[in-house]
Amino acid sequence: MSVKITDTSLRDAHQSLFATRMRTGDMVPILETIDNVGFHSLEMWGGATFDSCMRFLDEDPWERLRVIRKYVKNTKLQMLLRGQNIVGYKNYPDDVLEEFIKKTVANGMDIIRIFDAVNDLRNMEKAIEFTKREGAHAQGTICYTISPVHNNNVFVQFAKDLKETGCDSICVKDMAGLLSPYKGYDLVKRLKEEVGLPVQIHSHSTSGMATTTYIKSIEAGADIVDTTISPFALGTSQPPVEPVEAMLSETEKELELDGDALTEMSEYFKGMKKKYEKYSKLAFTVDTNVLNYQVPGGMISNLTSQLSDANAIEKYDEALQEIPKVREELGYPPLVTPTSQIVGSQAVLNVLTGERYKMISEEVKNYVAGYYGKPPHEIDPTLKERILQEKEEFTGRPADHLEPQLDKARNEIEQYLEQEEDVLSYCLFPNVAMEFFKKRQEGKINASEDNVEPEPEKEKAEASGNGKSGTDSDTKAQGQSAAMQGPDSLKQLRVTVDGQTFDVEVEPVAGGSPSIKSIQPSQTQTTKSSQAQKPQKQKPQTNNASESASQVQQGQASATSGTGTTITAPIAGNVLKINVSPGDNVNKGDVVMILEAMKMENEITADSDGTVKDVNVSEGATVNSGDPLVVLE
Structure with missing residues (x-):
């Protein structure tokens, strides 16, 4: 029986390597070729792409979904949904989640991979229910991590709970490349024997183990693995599909992919790598420090970007060392959005301000107070006591304290409303969406299909001629010092x-x-x-x-x-x-x-x-x- 492949080139690969900056216009020319490769699915939406489209690229994320669906007719489209966080960084009310899933499926989505950053089933159950109701495939996700309170027994039990909630398949999401080949073999074998649903493995090459872990997981019975095309592979991204195909060609689990289409795809993405490599602040290959710091690929990309924006890239090592300390104090949450942002940003704050917890983000306070769900372990008592002096602790299902939001949001953006999906964009990212709506109304937004990244040579020429290149969001002046x-x-x-x-x-x-x-x-x-x-x-x-x-x-x-x-x-x-x-x-x-x-x-x-x-x-x-x-x- 052949193994199936989910290609991540259009989402997690460029999110991990190039800060989620790939534009829709640069995807369009190769979409029909990708569609002919024979992939099980294309992970091309969700995660950070929704935010990045509006915040950095002046694109409508809903239009991106529709454009890709127009060109990809044979391969299933897949997205990453952060459970009750949807594609944002906090929990949203059920009416927003329900409408988001409804519009997502209506616009062409086939598979929705659903996860919660702290593996709290209460933050996933409604997303699973709404996905099934709309007729899409609900993939329940285990966020894999290593800590004193996480082990394969915990993960297998969580998979059983996901099956009971109605999931169609199970994904082991290894955000930082921490899943070793033999732990992976044991986990997959137990999931197949004790849960019985199709199992998909998602990993990153950061530690150097991912490709080997895929092979051992496939030997244990994994049905699908996530890879990307070689120019967008390795480092903090996924393993490349080509060597995985070569290794499996010598087994009974040979991949059924079109070699010519793969070659054409690879050649195209070599050009894309040259265009986007400027967004990779540091050159990452294998970084075994991830085994100590447990920082996922997308988080590393964001960490370097944050420090660069603060003109403090020299503090990278210090911030990296601070992350596991903050993570322990917050009860060992898996480092995946939004907890990766919560932990990572607090670590950066601790380093930049020169004093630990001199500034505490509102998100850290909400996390400690229970608004993101139940942490895997006890939070540092001193930190918790300090925060609960100003914030009331909440122990119920996090979304239960949230009021419906859709009607209010629709009224607030009435003058900018061009499609019902705009209401959802505004609910998720009110400030970013409002700025995008205003630009769109002023005619400053191009169609997503025409939005491409300037060639490096063109950018250099424009810069030397004092011209403007890139997007407004990437080039607008920083600071308020009366320039x-x-x-x-x-x-x-x-x-x-x-x-x-x-x-x-x-x-x-x-x-x-x-x-x-x-x-x-x-x-x-x-x-x-x-x-x-x-x-x-x-x-x-x-x-x-x-x-x-x-x-x-x-x-x-x-x-x-x-x-x-x-x-x-x-x-x-x-x-x-x-x-x-x-x-x-x-x-x-x-x-x-x-x-x-x-x-x-x-x-x-x-x-x-x-x-x-x-x-x-x-x-x-x-x-x-x-x-x-x-x-x-």
């Missing part, structure tokens, strides 16, 4: 350090660090703080923009002069909510602002008592690490 276009190619930035405002002229340099041309005390009074404080001393000139930014950040972080205290952004992000106005009195620890960073909501608090002198940003603004947010006196 203005100066004469010729110079950019003039206004920055504030210790209450003193300076005008900085920066010359863009293609392919290198921008050059600081001059730093002068500002002559323009643009904020209340600049009116109240005269510059005392000109800052020394530097030739490196990143070095200058670091100096500015250090100055702002310690701004406690006689003129007051400046509260700065500890990380880059978007201002979600401002809680104070000039003249308000605040106490140490009061939340002055909510900053959305790394897909998490982070409270910005006052470090001392005082009166708000100035608020330097507005809601919706984008800020860089070290930007001044609020001035206290």
Whole structure:
């Protein structure tokens, strides 16, 4: 009996390697060829693709699904659904989940792989029920991990529970490549004997074990494995399909794939790899450190992206070492969305702020309070006590405390509504979706089928000619420091350090660090703080923009002069909510602002008592690490 293959090239492969940046227009030319290979299914939607389409690519994720369905007529389409989290980073009410699955199947989805980050069946049962009701295949998923509280006995029992809930098949989802060949053999053998449903294995090549684990799992009876085409394979991605096919050709479980179509597919994706490799911040091959840190492929890609955005990529190793500490303190959750974001972002915060849990994201608080489900193990008592002082613990089914959302959301976006699916996009990502709707209404959104990534050569030419390349989301200016276009190619930035405002002229340099041309005390009074404080001393000139930014950040972080205290952004992000106005009195620890960073909501608090002198940003603004947010006196 032959083994079946699910191809991940259109979803998890580029999510793991290239931060989920592959555009629909770059998929279209090869879709009919992929359809002729003979894959069991194409995993091409869900996961981070939904968010990334709107946030980074200016695409409608629903249109992507419809476009792929138009060209793929013979192969089943498959998606990854985060249970009650749907494709977001928190739990959503049942009415949103039900409508999402209904529209997903109506738009062409065949198989829905359903998982919960902490393997809490309560977060999966409604998704399974709705999927079955719509006539799609419901695949129940075990999130595999290693910890003192996880073992094959636990996983087999969970698979039995999934079968009882109505799942059509079982997937072992090994997010970080931790499943060893012999543990995999034992787990699959027991699942086939004790559960009796078809078994599919999903792994990543991060540790170097995945391909061997696939072969041993197939020997134990696995029915399907997830692979990708070789140019998009290995590293933090899946194993390549070609060597798996070659190895199995010598067994009775030979793959039934079209070799010519595979070759054509491989040649095409070699070109795509060249286009998208700029999104891979670090070159990963085999990283055996994953066996210690247990960081999944997509999480590594996001971690490097987050640190790069904060100009702190040198802290990568430190952040990686912090992740298992945070994971243990949070009760050993498997590291998969959203817990990978929750754990990873908190680890980054701990490293960037220089003090563990100085800032605690709202998502960590909700997780500790039970709003994501029951953790696999007890949470650190000190951390839990601290959080439950301000947040009530919830022990029921997480979605039971959520009010229906669809009708309210529909009313809020009525003027932008073009399809019923828009309501769902808005429910899942309100801020990102609203920005996308506005661009669409203004005619700034191209059809997904025409949306392609610029060739590297074209981007270089545009950059050297001071032209614009990429998407608005990828190229728009970061920070709220009153950027203005100066004469010729110079950019003039206004920055504030210790209450003193300076005008900085920066010359863009293609392919290198921008050059600081001059730093002068500002002559323009643009904020209340600049009116109240005269510059005392000109800052020394530097030739490196990143070095200058670091100096500015250090100055702002310690701004406690006689003129007051400046509260700065500890990380880059978007201002979600401002809680104070000039003249308000605040106490140490009061939340002055909510900053959305790394897909998490982070409270910005006052470090001392005082009166708000100035608020330097507005809601919706984008800020860089070290930007001044609020001035206290």
